[in-house]
Ligand code: SF4
């Protein structure tokens with residue numbers, strides 16, 4: 001999993017460029033892109049922004065290697081006009097794949113929260129503090145999976161969460 005996450009920008013660039021070609025050169029209706037984005041949202045949550053979106057790819061190039069709150073301040077606002085980001089964000093809380101925390105192996109080191117642009121910008125959210133709202137279920141989580149790859153204990157997993165199990 002960490003291997004795939006470390007190549008996320010390459011995936012995003014390739015998928016984003018392919019989508020751009022499909023939509024603009026082959027005149028694929030944006031409605032189809034929207035439907036596909038919604039289906040993806042139901043299964044994986046808001047993966048479109050950070051794994052597939054050409055605009056998101058450009059934003060990340062501008063951001064360089066910034067992480068946490070610095071990245072969040074630059075990144076958050078360009079998505080506000082995108083319907084796929086809205087649909088994916090709403091579905092984050094209900095998607096079949098979600099970020100799960102294992103409190104038994106967690107040492108509360110806080111690395112995940114420092115790397116997440118949601119937790120680091122808003123103190124009401126956390127990836128490991130049970131009394132706070134779960135960052136991975138929030139509208140703004142774009143499934144970058146930095147939290148998963150940065151946890152030294154492997155206490156965060158992006159995995160299938162069957163219907164009926166509720167996490168905050
Ligand atoms: S990085 Fe991992 S071990 Fe550290 S607080 Fe987060 S979940 Fe717990």
Ligand code: SF4
Nearest residue numbers: 116141143144145147
């Ligand atoms: S995937 Fe993890 S690090 Fe990325 S925005 Fe969501 S909760 Fe934060």
